[in-house]
Amino acid sequence: MPSALVTGATGILGREIVMALGQDKQTWPTVYALSRSQKLNWPENVKQQQLDLTASAQEMAKELDNVKPEYIFFTAYLAKDSEEEATKVNGAMLENFLEALKITGASKNVKRVILTTGAKQYGVHFGVPKQPMEESDRWLADSNRPPNFYYKQQQLLAEQGKQQGWDWVVTYPNDVIGVAKGNFMNLATSLGIYCAVTKEMGKPLEFPGSPSFYTLFDCFTYSRLHAKFNLWAALEQSPRVSNQAFNVVNGDIESWQNMWPKTADKFGLKIPERMFTPEEEDGKMGENGSVMELMENPPLSEFAAERGLKGSKFAKQSRVEQKIDLVRWSQRSDVKAAWDRLAKREGLDQDAFEKATWGFLGFVFGRAYNIVISMNKARKAGWTGHQDTWDSLSEAFDELVGEKVLPAFTPTRRKRSSVMGTEADTTVSILRGRDR
Known part of the structure; x- marks a missing residue:
């Protein structure tokens, strides 16, 4: 049975991928959840492990010595003040992580790497994009634009996959x-x-x-739908999925x-x-x-x-x-x-x-x-999620x-009111506390 590894396991997208893997113990008996520090309560088939992705490949290899995944879900991302710095740091994180697996010999077991990026692929942070956005749209790599670390990561993925013998899938979620x-x-x-x-x-x-x-x-993109897509893409054997990038939005x-x-x-x-x-x-x-x-x-x-x-x-x-x-x-x-x-x-x-x-x-x-x-490419490849x-x-x-971030909503209740001599039901849903 396949084993899986998730980087950025406590992030908004990584967390849901770990939970989806953890809920399917028959398919995924061993899941490695990697994050820098924070720990969560995972299902019993999930092994939490700390890993600093900003470390060198050699340092990461020491932490990953006994980890032998077949499927890797790379969702880690480190925000930086400039696109140049973000490209340098996030590109190095993926490159050193893949090199660490090569050092430990674990890369020989890898079958597929699924990388999460996003709609910055299309430059939505620069202004109005070409619409609808499609995976075949050419990259915005002109010298007059800041670098895009998604491009660097995808280039690394394709190069390393070809060298090491595994394939890859890239996802483009948006406004998660x-x-x-x-x-x-x-x-x-x-x-x-x-x-x-x-x-x-x-x-x-x-x-x-x-x-x-x-x-x-x-x-x-709902984070749980994105997780379902990741699990589907990991095991889907169609040539339409192998070594491909996909938009992943709700539909x-x-x-x-x-x-x-x-x-x-x-x-x-x-x-x-x-x-x-x-x-x-x-x-x-x-x-x-x-x-x-x-x-x-x-x-x-x-x-x-x-x-x-x-x-x-x-x-x-x-x-x-x-x-x-x-x-x-x-x-x-x-x-x-x-x-x-x-x-x-x-x-x-x-x-x-x-x-x-x-x-x-x-x-x-x-x-x-x-x-x-556009979700046309994923639909043509067989994905039906919505x-x-x-x-x-x-x-x-x-x-x-x-999570105690928002105050509780009161349960929806029925309230009787009289309207022109007749009784009508109205539905009320308010926040507990002061009713303004």
């Missing part, structure tokens, strides 16, 4: 929804805390991002104009009937907001001429617009005081607010352009309650 405390890019945690604090302050739930993006479209296309009212209902909040001022709709953010210009030449500009868009306004510089700058919002004394009250009253993790990724959430909400990602994005976000909020 899941739970992992302290994770660098945790959408649900930051959004949930924003909603809970807004309720504590007795205010309506305003969308803090771009007025344009509120009505545009995005594709999300629906969502908009915050659809999910924001649902989020408000989840937290027992109301949204304004008119969310944005005419000035904000024209791209002029007020004193509480911010605007950041992205690269002068967005990714779409590299595809523009062949698509009849050269010189078009659709291929020009993009912006990140925030109606409410979330980093500044998180630093306000009244906001911090509201969180302190809420956390103490409800017994929440006091540090969750400071660990929330306000800059990341602001960027995700502020992109004033569509993010549409996830409703709102369901995944709602489930993540519920899980965060169990």
Whole structure:
């Protein structure tokens, strides 16, 4: 029976891969969960082991001496301040890890390596991309752009696989929804805390991002769906899977104009009937907001001429617009005081607010352009997985309650009311605590 190894085992994506492997003991009797420090309660077939991926290959080899995996799920990622540094550090982590397995002789047992990267593959952090994004899209590797560590990792993977005799799969998730405390890019945690604090302050739930993006479209990845894809891709023998990269998103296309009212209902909040001022709709953010210009030449500009868009306004510089700058919002004394009250009253993790990724959430909400990602390649290869994005976000909020990051939602209850002489049932779902 196959053995598996997961790096970044406590991260938002690695954690769910370990849990999925752990729940299928017949297929995966031995699972190595590697992380730098944090330990979790894993199923009995999972062996937790500490490993510093920033160490040298020789140092890692000492820690991996008795580890003989056949399938490797590499999800580790270390955030850095610049793309140049991120490329250097994350490229070295993968390269040294693979070299360590070669030193121990474990690489002879490896059959497939599954590497997790993301939609930065398409330059979504530089501005409007070519839409929809497809795995066959050429890499944005011109010298006028910062390096992309995803490209370096994929080149390393292909080179090492060819030399050592194993094959590989790469996944491109986007705007991941899941739970992992302290994770660098945790959408649900930051959004949930924003909603809970807004309720504590007795205010309506305003969308803090771009007025344009509120009505545009995005594709999300539920961390548990991504884990299922990883397990499928590990054992799938089709040549359509071997040595291939795949988009891995939920399969629906969502908009915050659809999910924001649902989020408000989840937290027992109301949204304004008119969310944005005419000035904000024209791209002029007020004193509480911010605007950041992205690269002068967005990714779409590299595809523009062949698509009849050269010189078009659709291929020009993009912006990140925030109606409410979330980093500044998180630093306000009244906001911090509201969180302190809420956390103490409800017994929440006091540090969750400071660990929330306000800059990341602001960027995700502020992109004033569509993010549409094709799943056609995976479908043609035989993958049929699908996830409703709102369901995944709602489930993540519920899980965060169990982690003591969010206050508990009261059970949905039926309330009798009299309407024009008749009785009607209404459904109420509010946060436990103050009902504003």
